[in-house]
Amino acid sequence: MTRQTKVMPSLGEAIRQSGLRDGMTISFHHHLREGDRVLNSVLAECSVLGLKDLTVNASALMGCHRSILDFVRDGTVTGIECNFMHAQIGQAISRGALEREVVFRSHGGRPAAMDRGESRIDVAFIAASAADATGNCNGKQGNAAFGSIGYAMPDAEHAQYVVVVTDQLFEYPLIGASISEESVDAVVVIDSIGDPLRIMSGTTRVTRDPIGLLIAEQAAKAIGASGLLRDGFTFQTGAGGTSLAVAQYLGEIMREQGIVGRFASGGITGLLVNLLREGLFETLLDVQCFDREAVLSIGEDARHGEISATRYASPAAKSSVVDHLDVVILGATEIDTDFNVNVHTDSNGVIMGGSGGHSDTAAGAKLSIIVAPIMRARMPLIVDRVGTISTPGEDIDLLVTQYGLACNPRRSELASRLERAGLPVVPIHDLKAKAESITGVPTRSTHKGRPIARVISRDGMLLDTIAMIED
Amino acid sequence: MNSKQMKRARAGTLESGDVLVTIEPADALEIKLYSPVINQFGDAIMRSVREVVESFGVTSGTISLEDQGALDCTIRARLATAIRRSFEEEEGVDA
Amino acid sequence: MKRSYLFLPGNQPTMLQNGAVLPADVLIFDLEDSVAPAEKDAARELVASALRSIDYGRRGLAVRINDLEKLYVKKDLEAVVTAGARSVMVPKVNGARTLHHVAVMLDLIEEECGIEKGRTKVIALIETALGIEKAFEAAMSTPRVEALALGGEDLCADLGCPRTKEGTEIFYSRSRLLLAARAAGVDAVDTPFTDARDEEGCYDDTVYARDLGFDGKLSISPHHLRPIHRAFTPTEEAVAFALEVVDAMERAKREGRGAVSLRGKMIDLPVLRQAERTLELARASGMLTAETEGASL
Numbered sequence: 001m002t003r004q005t006k007v008m009p010s011l012g013e014a015i016r017q018s019g020l021r022d023g024m025t026i027s028f029h030h031h032l033r034e035g036d037r038v039l040n041s042v043l044a045e046c047s048v049l050g051l052k053d054l055t056v057n058a059s060a061l062m063g064c065h066r067s068i069l070d071f072v073r074d075g076t077v078t079g080i081e082c083n084f085m086h087a088q089i090g091q092a093i094s095r096g097a098l099e100r101e102v103v104f105r106s107h108g109g110r111p112a113a114m115d116r117g118e119s120r121i122d123v124a125f126i127a128a129s130a131a132d133a134t135g136n137c138n139g140k141q142g143n144a145a146f147g148s149i150g151y152a153m154p155d156a157e158h159a160q161y162v163v164v165v166t167d168q169l170f171e172y173p174l175i176g177a178s179i180s181e182e183s184v185d186a187v188v189v190i191d192s193i194g195d196p197l198r199i200m201s202g203t204t205r206v207t208r209d210p211i212g213l214l215i216a217e218q219a220a221k222a223i224g225a226s227g228l229l230r231d232g233f234t235f236q237t238g239a240g241g242t243s244l245a246v247a248q249y250l251g252e253i254m255r256e257q258g259i260v261g262r263f264a265s266g267g268i269t270g271l272l273v274n275l276l277r278e279g280l281f282e283t284l285l286d287v288q289c290f291d292r293e294a295v296l297s298i299g300e301d302a303r304h305g306e307i308s309a310t311r312y313a314s315p316a317a318k319s320s321v322v323d324h325l326d327v328v329i330l331g332a333t334e335i336d337t338d339f340n341v342n343v344h345t346d347s348n349g350v351i352m353g354g355s356g357g358h359s360d361t362a363a364g365a366k367l368s369i370i371v372a373p374i375m376r377a378r379m380p381l382i383v384d385r386v387g388t389i390s391t392p393g394e395d396i397d398l399l400v401t402q403y404g405l406a407c408n409p410r411r412s413e414l415a416s417r418l419e420r421a422g423l424p425v426v427p428i429h430d431l432k433a434k435a436e437s438i439t440g441v442p443t444r445s446t447h448k449g450r451p452i453a454r455v456i457s458r459d460g461m462l463l464d465t466i467a468m469i470e471d
Numbered sequence: 472m473n474s475k476q477m478k479r480a481r482a483g484t485l486e487s488g489d490v491l492v493t494i495e496p497a498d499a500l501e502i503k504l505y506s507p508v509i510n511q512f513g514d515a516i517m518r519s520v521r522e523v524v525e526s527f528g529v530t531s532g533t534i535s536l537e538d539q540g541a542l543d544c545t546i547r548a549r550l551a552t553a554i555r556r557s558f559e560e561e562e563g564v565d566a
Numbered sequence: 567m568k569r570s571y572l573f574l575p576g577n578q579p580t581m582l583q584n585g586a587v588l589p590a591d592v593l594i595f596d597l598e599d600s601v602a603p604a605e606k607d608a609a610r611e612l613v614a615s616a617l618r619s620i621d622y623g624r625r626g627l628a629v630r631i632n633d634l635e636k637l638y639v640k641k642d643l644e645a646v647v648t649a650g651a652r653s654v655m656v657p658k659v660n661g662a663r664t665l666h667h668v669a670v671m672l673d674l675i676e677e678e679c680g681i682e683k684g685r686t687k688v689i690a691l692i693e694t695a696l697g698i699e700k701a702f703e704a705a706m707s708t709p710r711v712e713a714l715a716l717g718g719e720d721l722c723a724d725l726g727c728p729r730t731k732e733g734t735e736i737f738y739s740r741s742r743l744l745l746a747a748r749a750a751g752v753d754a755v756d757t758p759f760t761d762a763r764d765e766e767g768c769y770d771d772t773v774y775a776r777d778l779g780f781d782g783k784l785s786i787s788p789h790h791l792r793p794i795h796r797a798f799t800p801t802e803e804a805v806a807f808a809l810e811v812v813d814a815m816e817r818a819k820r821e822g823r824g825a826v827s828l829r830g831k832m833i834d835l836p837v838l839r840q841a842e843r844t845l846e847l848a849r850a851s852g853m854l855t856a857e858t859e860g861a862s863l
Binding site: 347348376377378379438439440442443444445 | 487488507508510511512514515539540541542543
């Protein structure tokens with residue numbers, strides 16, 4: 001019996017073989033972060049082939065993907081779905097570059113929508129730093145190694161046609177594959193899937209900003225006083241400088257009190273790898289690697305495990321990691337007096353981000369902490385009503401700022417624990433007034449243009465819409 | 472203060488939380504404001520600028536402010552420094 | 567309790583703003599070394615504006631003016647005193663003469679501005695060999711002096727010795743300054759630790775100064791506040807013992823005795839004074855609240 005090879009001579013041939021037609025949906029992951037070359041290459045090829053009206057469903061659109069705007073202009077792309085959109089693209093979208101509304105989901109909501117059949121992927125293009133000729137692949141080996149490939153796993157499972165794009169072909173069978181041949185239709189070898197230097201370009205250093213450190217220290221003390229910090233503790237924090245500082249201060253407390261955590265999850269950084277090596281956490285559950293240390297560790301250390309986006313955060317899964325979380329540390333561009341958080345738009349209503357795992361972890365964790373300064377330059381953090389609801393206030397428990405901690409009124413028992421520990425707990429309205437006494441009271445324009453994006457909750461409901469900005 | 476004695480002067484920086492104020496001699500008084508928070512604080516900034524300008528008795532000149540999200544007290548201080556420099560012999564060092 | 571004195575560069579708006587939440591006991595708005603000569607006027611205006619409008623809470627507020635060789639010292643003093651600075655740090659103090667000049671200017675400014683005479687205190691920064699030799703004289707020169715502070719970098723340049731992390735070369739100067747301060751009844755403040763990234767080094771340096779008798783330490787970086795406060799935090803055993811001492815001495819007083827025995831040791835006034843100092847540090851570190859003190863007394 002003769003078998004057809006899966007290896008295609010070019011991206012263009014793979015696209016032709018996939019049966020991709022006008023109006024269909026193609027998908028991408030963002031594990032190569034600011035170094036990714038795959039999304040741009042595929043779109044350029046689609047444009048050359050004269051494909052029109054495509055919808056791009058990407059786990060995130062980074063700054064390096066801004067050429068997507070060219071393909072929007074030439075009609076190749078008319079739909080965008082993502083969990084995060086870099087400001088460089090967001091600015092154009094907010095000014096009406098795209099006719100159709102962008103669909104924003106969360107990292108858990110995206111695979112859930114696929115599971116529920118609400119989101120159809122026709123062709124998935126999965127960048128892998130190592131693959132064999134049948135499509136067994138991962139992000140742990142090869143020159144452009146990026147670590148976990150978790151966000152692409154649901155795409156491999158659900159897409160009608162799966163193309164693995166790599167720049168390094170290994171002998172069959174690739175040992176330690178994260179995505180296996182059974183779901184892969186085609187393999188393409190290109191010159192380079194991405195720039196390894198930019199793949200790990202995230203801001204993964206502990207902040208040196210004294211205000212950020214002050215906030216982080218208070219947040220760590222709050223965790224210590226919450227009653228959740230004990231052996232078996234589970235924790236997630238982002239890669240922002242202040243979030244990392246929380247992990248560092250928390251490490252100090254755990255070391256001092258001899259506490260060992262069960263796992264830390266989410267995006268993994270070198271700082272968490274160090275806590276693992278030191279024995280302060282037993283395992284890491286990694287959906288994406290933020291830096292070189294994390295990429296090296298996931299390839300070597302059995303205690304550092306890779307998880308799919310579905311297992312990480314999908315509300316449609318039978319259970320997921322976020323539901324086991326004790327504490328998550330999150331950021332905010334705005335928070336309102338009902339604790340609703342905005343991470344989608346800036347203070348002028350322009351798209352500059354997205355949920356990522358924000359709403360998923362906030363919903364799952366027992367204690368969701370927002371760390372943020374009460375103002376950035378002159379812009380106050382706390383508002384009457386956020387510009388965009390990214391995470392509903394009912395899922396946020398605590399706000400930590402340099403002027404004190406504000407507890408969600410739904411968590412009065414937490415407030416008394418923190419007060420007993422001597423932490424400065426104040427009503428969120430007081431923090432808002434404090435900031436405005438420094439910055440002045442901002443005026444807010446009420447004018448709204450046509451809707452240009454929808455924010456879908458992790459359960460698939462409409463959470464908010466984002467309006468066009470008219471200068 | 473008389474516009475005839477005015478000269479070009481600057482104060483402040485383009486660092487976050489600061490404002491760069493530039494004053495150029497001109498026949499009429501004109502104030503130009505560039506700010507990332509113009510939607511939220513544009514009116515408040517212009518009020519402060521007019522107050523400081525009036526308190527120094529300045530009636531002419533082009534005053535431009537490149538704001539980087541400076542607080543009101545910073546805007547007032549930078550503007551005052553720029554005005555003083557604009558009317559003084561030496562720029563900066565007043566010793 | 568003034569354990570930490572943090573310098574804030576006078577021409578950086580964001581730092582002046584941050585000062586409102588940084589946990590320093592005293593903020594020193596700097597018009598001298600951290601400000602370029604061409605920006606002295608701008609910094610003076612900015613610091614005065616910040617002092618007027620930013621709420622710094624209960625922190626001590628001082629301004630380091632330029633040295634008296636500069637003609638703009640009077641402008642510095644006028645600007646900051648009218649804006650509400652309660653202390654002025656005078657650099658390069660070489661004995662009583664330097665401070666007499668400052669005191670005369672302060673007298674004038676306070677009178678012109680209708681401020682209570684003598685309200686503005688002086689922290690004398692001593693950073694030359696002559697300054698060390700005349701430290702006591704400077705401390706006694708005007709009742710405005712509240713502290714002597716050591717500037718180790720300039721001092722070493724003047725002495726012609728390298729400035730090391732261990733600080734052996736300034737051991738004598740530290741002791742001389744401490745002695746002068748104690749004899750004059752003013753606070754003694756140690757030289758800053760200069761490596762902003764070495765928090766452990768700063769901690770060790772502060773412990774050393776604390777054990778010589780210093781009341782506080784200058785700091786050129788907000789990252790040094792944690793180690794400085796940690797160094798000035800008494801151990802729980804020390805606090806417990808201090809509470810017992812105070813308790814025992816209260817009893818002795820009621821019984822009309824000058825000394826009392828505690829755990830087989832004689833407790834008298836010097837021991838009480840040490841204990842009171844320990845408790846003051848414990849309060850500053852947040853180890854003691856009214857509640858816990860009341861319970862143990």
